[in-house]
Amino acid sequence: MEDLAQHDAVFNFNARYYTWGTLSAQTEKIWWIMHGYGQLAAYFVRKFAHLDPVANYIIAPQGLSKHYLKGFEGRVGAVWMTHEDRLNDIANNMHYLQAVYALESAKPHFQHVPKVYMLGFSQGCATLCRWLAYSKVPYNRLIMWAGEMPADVLSNVHETPISSRELLFVYGNRDELIPEGQAEKHFHALESIGLRPQVVNFEGGHEMPADIISFISQ
Numbered sequence: 757m758e759d760l761a762q763h764d765a766v767f768n769f770n771a772r773y774y775t776w777g778t779l780s781a782q783t784e785k786i787w788w789i790m791h792g793y794g795q796l797a798a799y800f801v802r803k804f805a806h807l808d809p810v811a812n813y814i815i816a817p818q819g820l821s822k823h824y825l826k827g828f829e830g831r832v833g834a835v836w837m838t839h840e841d842r843l844n845d846i847a848n849n850m851h852y853l854q855a856v857y858a859l860e861s862a863k864p865h866f867q868h869v870p871k872v873y874m875l876g877f878s879q880g881c882a883t884l885c886r887w888l889a890y891s892k893v894p895y896n897r898l899i900m901w902a903g904e905m906p907a908d909v910l911s912n913v914h915e916t917p918i919s920s921r922e923l924l925f926v927y928g929n930r931d932e933l934i935p936e937g938q939a940e941k942h943f944h945a946l947e948s949i950g951l952r953p954q955v956v957n958f959e960g961g962h963e964m965p966a967d968i969i970s971f972i973s974q
Contacts, residue, residue: 764844773856774816776801777809779863784811785871785973788895790880791818792902792962794825794833800877803964807973813869817856819883820848836883846886853887873973875899877964878933882906889916899972900953901926902934902962904942913949923953924972928960 791800797818819834837845872895876884881903
């Protein structure tokens with residue numbers, strides 16, 4: 757089709773996100789958590805509900821694209837991006853996360869919370885790493901759970917704040933979505949460029965056990 761041409765339209769877009777806990781002078785940690793493929797933020801945040809809501813304030817953005825998980829009705833899940841129109845998806849995610857950050861960082865007490873943890877699960881890792889690399893929002897600890905740092909961030913990581921922050925790499929030793937040896941391969945790739953992540957390997961699959969969340973929250 758010789759006359760086919762692609763165009764991009766720029767427009768305002770409303771998207772929701774969720775918080776859990778109470779942001780106050782007693783808040784010790786702010787968590788930004790990015791869900792995995794096919795999850796919804798409202799349910800993903802419940803995995804952290806065993807943490808103390810006075811000491812922990814959790815911010816859960818949600819992927820901008822949604823789909824039915826089976827067929828044409830029933831449960832719905834969200835995704836951060838696919839290979840289709842990938843660069844626009846990445847840009848839209850960055851704009852969205854910056855908008856969420858602007859809203860949250862303007863709240864009383866936000867700027868005085870001593871620790872900020874960033875956690876990406878599965879597909880959420882790539883979006884989170886890009887946001888931290890290109891927006892330079894302040895944080896203390898990056899937690900990649902059952903996911904990887906994308907190649908475009910990895911190749912430039914020493915030019916980003918990621919290289920000077922605490923890094924955790926978490927995965928289950930029976931994760932059905934991680935090919936055998938892939939986690940170790942990515943860990944060695946991180947080491948080869950001078951990153952020294954703490955590895956937390958647990959007995960389990962593509963899941964987030966409450967005791968492991970409690971362990972990494974220390």
